[in-house]
Amino acid sequence: MKKVLLLTTGGTIAARTGEQGLAPDIKCQDILQMLPELEGFFEIESRDILNLDSSNIQPEEWQYIAEIVTEMLPKYDGIIITHGTDTMAYTASALSYMLQNLCKPVVLTGAQIPIERMFTDAKRNLQTAFAAVNAGVEGVTIAFDDKIINGCRAVKVRTLGFNAFESISAPYLGEVYADGIHVYAHNMDRKRDTFCLKKELCTDVFLLKLIPGTNPEIFDRLLDMKYRGIVIEAFGAGGTHFERRNLIPKLKKLVENGISIVACSQCLYEKSDFSMYEVGRKLLECGVIPGRDMTTEAIVTKLMWALGQTEDPKEVRAIFNTDYAGEVTL
Numbered sequence: 362m363k364k365v366l367l368l369t370t371g372g373t374i375a376a377r378t379g380e381q382g383l384a385p386d387i388k389c390q391d392i393l394q395m396l397p398e399l400e401g402f403f404e405i406e407s408r409d410i411l412n413l414d415s416s417n418i419q420p421e422e423w424q425y426i427a428e429i430v431t432e433m434l435p436k437y438d439g440i441i442i443t444h445g446t447d448t449m450a451y452t453a454s455a456l457s458y459m460l461q462n463l464c465k466p467v468v469l470t471g472a473q474i475p476i477e478r479m480f481t482d483a484k485r486n487l488q489t490a491f492a493a494v495n496a497g498v499e500g501v502t503i504a505f506d507d508k509i510i511n512g513c514r515a516v517k518v519r520t521l522g523f524n525a526f527e528s529i530s531a532p533y534l535g536e537v538y539a540d541g542i543h544v545y546a547h548n549m550d551r552k553r554d555t556f557c558l559k560k561e562l563c564t565d566v567f568l569l570k571l572i573p574g575t576n577p578e579i580f581d582r583l584l585d586m587k588y589r590g591i592v593i594e595a596f597g598a599g600g601t602h603f604e605r606r607n608l609i610p611k612l613k614k615l616v617e618n619g620i621s622i623v624a625c626s627q628c629l630y631e632k633s634d635f636s637m638y639e640v641g642r643k644l645l646e647c648g649v650i651p652g653r654d655m656t657t658e659a660i661v662t663k664l665m666w667a668l669g670q671t672e673d674p675k676e677v678r679a680i681f682n683t684d685y686a687g688e689v690t691l
């Protein structure tokens with residue numbers, strides 16, 4: 362029988378309606394009581410570690426969760442973490458980098474409807490998470506709506522639909538059917554070294570979505586504010602305007618000041634390629650790091666993590682040229 366640790370952090374899955382609206386309240390023991398069918402199949406221990414809507418989960422919480430996972434993992438076959446859906450993809454990505462060479466399942470799950478309500482998806486999602494642990498799907502994953510998604514490829518794409526998450530530019534790792542869980546790929550050939558926690562993060566990272574007419578002076582302000590990393594969501598396959606409002610000299614200045622800039626596409630699907638158009642090449646020429654087919658969530662957290670590991674922009678670039686958890690196609 363597999364030994365599983367359930368950690369709860371809050372989110373809608375554990376929410377009740379209070380005077381101020383929905384807020385997390387339900388404890389792990391109550392959650393487990395609602396899933397009596399798991400008892401005969403798993404040896405389960407549980408612990409409430411946070412009680413937050415995921416909008417309140419920030420880099421400090423990612424580090425706290427990573428510490429607990431690192432401490433507890435040797436005693437279990439896998440760990441399931443219940444978490445709000447709104448920022449689950451950020452937490453999953455951050456954990457993917459912090460928990461280096463992870464070779465056991467760490468599965469995040471949650472719900473669109475609280476577990477105590479009719480039509481809740483919480484039980485099904487938890488069952489899927491347990492199935493992922495049982496199947497030994499390694500690494501940080503998200504179990505949701507019968508799918509297992511690599512954590513650093515997940516994006517929340519729906520506010521209300523049960524299919525809230527998609528796996529972007531990467532196949533699902535597994536799916537649940539009537540005959541059980543189908544696991545497609547879980548040995549991603551990347552765990553060569555021993556597991557270790559690398560939890561240092563730099564929170565001085567800013568995300569800017571370009572609009573037609575973005576004022577170039579925004580980049581001077583970001584320099585004044587001492588950001589060390591900037592993620593730019595550019596247009597289409599990769600481009601920004603240089604007519605009339607030329608962003609390029611400003612970006613050059615930032616790079617000269619040692620700031621790491623990573624650029625990706627505003628389009629959710631498919632890769633960016635900044636070498637394709639003149640409007641993209643100019644970014645590469647001033648030293649911007651291409652985000653390739655990574656999600657914005659995976660880039661933002663990777664930049665925070667990279668800047669936590671090194672002060673050298675060249676090493677940050679080298680980190681972005683490395684695939685740690687299946688987050689990027691090189």
Ligand SMILES: NC(=O)C[C@H](N)C(=O)O
Nearest residue numbers: 372373414415445446447
């Ligand atoms: N479905 C959810 O869990 C949404 C909630 N606001 C959260 O992220 O905590």
